[in-house]
Amino acid sequence: MIDIKNKLFIVDDHQLVIDGIQSLLNNENSYRVVGYCNRPLDALNQLEVTPTDILLTDINMPDMSGVELTRLVKKRFPTIKVLALSMFGDKQVIREMIEAGISGYILKNTGKQELLYALSQIINGHTYFSEEVTAELMKMPTHQNGTGALTNREIEIIRLIEKELSNKQIADKLFISERTVETHRKNIFRKTSTQSVIGLLKYGYEHKII
Incomplete structure (x- = not known):
């Protein structure tokens, strides 16, 4: 049977965040979490053998930042789209993540509907930034x-x-x-x-x- 669900991989050093996202997507027909880990370096190894459509990644993590992880993912797996997850929408971090090649940026207080909408936009080739992140983007020259x-x-x-x-x-x-x-x-x-x-x-x- 052909798996038509979009494949998601989650990287976050807080397991509670990973569990929360999985819980939100458990009954969704369009998405399936195919893998997750707490360390960016482990993510790079797992992505080698795990077909993935969208990588959801935290930004502030030990060993490697979400910015550097995004750069490496876009270089090694250019077809994987990246959705950044963060507690804050600091404009310098937003700028760095955009330059690294993300397709979207949402805050961790995002609800299920916004998460699903963000994923839908990204899967369809668009970008998505939450309202708070967009407000910070508007401040950038x-x-x-x-x-x-x-x-x-x-x-x-x-x-x-x-x-x-x-x-x-x-x-x-x-x-x-x-x-x-x-x-x-x-x-x-x-x-x-x-x-x-x-x-x-x-x-x-x-x-x-x-």
Whole structure:
């Protein structure tokens, strides 16, 4: 028999949170929790052998943060979508999680209906951010476009790309690692729906970024 349920994997260092989410989804026809763990490193190993559609992850965890876990998951398992779970909607953390590649961000005080709606949106290729998280996002200075919000750092990198600087030169100029620049570039291309530097520069000119 074909399993048509969407497969969820949960990572949280508090077992009570995992048990609570499982309880909420027990009788749902569209979702099935296929695995869970309390340590991010264990999650990476289990995802290798556990087909998963959505990873639900805490942010503040020992050994590895949800931000770093998301980066690794999106690199190793690009088809897995990530929904962040947190007690707080700190704008810096939200920014880092967005840049890492999440599809949604909800608070742990979320009720069942909002959780189901968030999962539905993500499964269908959309993003979902809870009302409190959205309020924090609105406070961030960004450039809005059709596919997402470019951060000030991303706009800065676009302008440096236009000056024909290499990733290493950009990293040295901004005092960040070359790997971080590469991550920013991937996010920029995704958000602007471009696939080449020429396409990106055209986007930048059209939107008056450069």
